Amino acid sequence: MADNAAASVASPALDVAVAAEDRIAVATQWQLIWWRFRKHKLAVGGTVVLIAFYVVALFADFFAYVDPTESEAQRSLMAPQDIHWFDEGAFRPYVHPLKGTRDPKTFKRVYVPDTTAKVPVKFFGHGDPYLFLGFIPADRHLIAVEGAKASETLFLLGTDTHGRDLWSRLMYATRTSMTIGLVSVALSLVLGVILGGVSGYFGGTVDTVIQRVIEILRSIPTIPLWMGLAAALPSDWSVVQMYFAITIIISLIGWTELARVVRGRFISLKQEDFVMAAELVGCSKARIIFRHMVPSFVSHIIAATTLAIPAIIISETSLSFLGLGLRPPAISWGVLLQDAQNIQALVISPWLLYPAVAVIIAVLAFNFMGDGIRDAADPYL
């Protein structure tokens, strides 16, 4: 009995006959963080959503059903199609194919749904061939039609002004927009950790100089600057070159937030007793930094990085929306939203706004997940 009662208040090592308490006693730091994170329902929800997004990004060819660049002017601005799920009582999803007719007033060729015919919809069916991951030939798609060409039949989210299927374009756009965020944040992370770390650990003049630079960068309105830099890029650059150039431009200013977090952590950790203990034992500076200090705040860095991504996604979307970021034939959410610039067109074709929904959900998900990580990593925040 005496052993049971004599437990220290300070550490979480309670040896009581309660199983949960015992588990806490031997849990590692990462396990503790994971358990706290799990309790945060919104954060877990956000993570699930993000995983779904990245699955789409990876398997965009599978989720799409036509070539996103295939356009046909006469199919432009068609409304989203309904999938009819039940065919005379049985679960047999189908869509009405399109048939071309002449509009009696303008004599232009238009496409309207042919309600007499039914084209069965198959999930995980065969469709247009593609190269999965760039080299594995495949032809299964999430949604496919039997006995007809998908490019003439399926328009689940309608078409844009050029007659391109929005659903497929959205899938590919997800791939671009979600990955540009990652590349950009990786760059910001490297810059932020190095500069923030140097600033925080060494202090003195180096710190002051870097601090001033950060303050200056933070007080400049970013969008005009990005616009200027992006517009200055030669317009004959390839899509890939543009992609990376935009990435670099965005991360050149985005690193300041991460640097601030890293610097703050280094400064508060420098004064911890365990750092002094390591110095007194004779550890080299590098060892102290990487073995002793960095593990204490890795989780904070992860949180800050996760929270930095939404801003990057919004920046890229904004720039592309303006026509200064990624440009066609590149496909991203911002590029898709360019079509929505015209209010009159938007009112007639509100489905052009669907990419906005993707942006909002992605940003929300990142914010929730990042908040969850941050709260789980530091219970005193």
Next chain:
Amino acid sequence: MRPIPTFDKPLLSVRNLRTSFFQDEGTTKAVDGASFDVEPRKTLAIVGESGCGKSVTAQSILRIVDRPGRIVDGEIILTRADGSQTDLVKLDANGAEMRSIRGGEIGLVFQEPMTSFSPVHTIGAQLVEAIRLHNDVSKQEARRLGIEALRSVGIPKPERRIDEYSFELSGGLRQRAMIAVALSCDPRLLIADEPTTALDVTTQAQILDLLRTLQRERGMAIMLITHNLGVVAEMADDVVVMYLGRVVEQGSVDAIFHDPKHPYTKALLQSIPSIESVPKQKLPTISGSIPHPFNRPRGCPFHPRCVSAMPGRCDTADPTLCEIGDGRKASCFLYS
């Protein structure tokens, strides 16, 4: 200074107070059945280790217990200026009556002179506010009273200091200012929660002197909360020893120091380094440490660390506070 009326009854009577904190992880019984009396014009010291519930007791009396804490049981009976008695537990914590008692009849001096004042208001602003809360005076009059109050606690040049900010004063001066604010409305009871813990030894002595002087001049009672037995010996008339939210012993200061009854009190007194102790001998300590609040031992809360624990009795039943003669009380099976 108006004479403080006294009656036959104790100024403040705490009966079976229970205050608990309700959190997701569990319920902490910070105060678990504390009972004691504060006599008028006398000083009662409440002693105990950190976490024994002393501060929460003071907060409960003033009804300023922070969420998620709540008084769950007990009575706190205050004898008012006209002899009537009010149970503070039954009052609305934010109601007008409790607020007039708080600061008006009962004053509080806190442990942290550094952070007890708002960093963005002058001392004077906070002092004048306290005065005008409990007295119907004009701003100029309140300011005059405030300067007098600062002078009475020994702050030099009070007419200048009153317009300064707390960070412009030294620790000792800040604590004096704190006392001035607490006393500005002539309370009948001053609760001092570790008033000298954050100060250096010289300033400590000065502040204690000041408290004693003020007590004599005004005839007020002091409830002194501390873990420093030296301060207790100097200031207290009566002593209450607390452990894990309960009163384990109560008596006059002489009785407690020269003839402690409860094993915990005995162990505490033994662990004070003394000038008379034999050199090179190990300083006696109390074995074990304070149990985690979610993990209270069954039976007597002290028994796991008690040298006189009686297995079979102390680990199954809860001792209650009972009289053991001479106005002394102890909560131990050795005496009941």
Next chain:
Amino acid sequence: MVAYIVRRLVLAVMTVWAISVLSFLIIHLPPGDYVTSYIASMSASGSAVSADEAQALREQLGLDKPIHVQYAKWMGLILQGNFGMAMEWGRPVADVIGDRLMLTMVISVAAIVFTWGLALPIGIYSAVKPYSIADYAFTLIGFIGLAIPGFLLALVVMYIGFAYFGANVGGLFSPDFAEAPWSPAKLWDLTKHLPIPAIVLGVAGTAQLIRIMRSNLLDELRKPYVMTARARGLSEYRTIMRYPVRVALNPFISTIGYLLPYVVSGSIIVSLVLSLPTVGPLLLKALIAQDMFLAGTIILLLGVMTVIGTFLSDLLLMWVDPRIRLGRDGR
């Protein structure tokens, strides 16, 4: 206190200098220079420019000198108020920019006022009653506000206005006032049109500020001086409003420093969607047309206005926080 002002002033000047360098770089980044575009526009209208003429023009404009000399010349001209020519328009840049810069600042300030007006009470309430239903509700709305980029919100607002009300909710003036000279009536017209741009611009910032206020206030509420204030007998409302809120206000005010650039930035795109006569649409046109003098000047001026605003907010902070005024706290 003086040390503080001097420090912030020096920082402001350095920031302006950095912006000017960046703007200059942007002006000169695209291949070719003013003369190249001049030749291009001349040949587009039919006349040709010989190589000798081009060279003479270059010498005249100092375009053959090294880049830092050109920068010095440009800065010299700017400081005299000469911002160069906007090539597309054929008019001095200053003329083309006209009212737009001031209007940009007007809607930015309006957005900040809106943001504060909303974030302050909501932030205080959320901190005083954390984990209540209202707190969760505000947090959720705040998150959604954070997630929707300004221009998307503007699009949605325009769409709703058009589709359901048949009204064009964009613009800062009614058609009769758009080109009219300034008058009290025009001012009133402007005020009537301000709410929508202000709200659209301010929503994202509101969410951030609510979180900042909430977390700062939660920290302050735990501090001892709150308890001593209560112990003096102050009512709960006064205890909170007079003390911890007052202290938590300081970091809140210092956020203007970052809010202003953010809002000015956002106003660029939002004003495009809402067709506001501010600097935004002008900048975009200039960039697409590679009219670099116009674009670079706009960027420079935007930056300068923002820095001035930030500096003013530093002064405000100093006035409000005695710790800074009296030189304590290491600020």
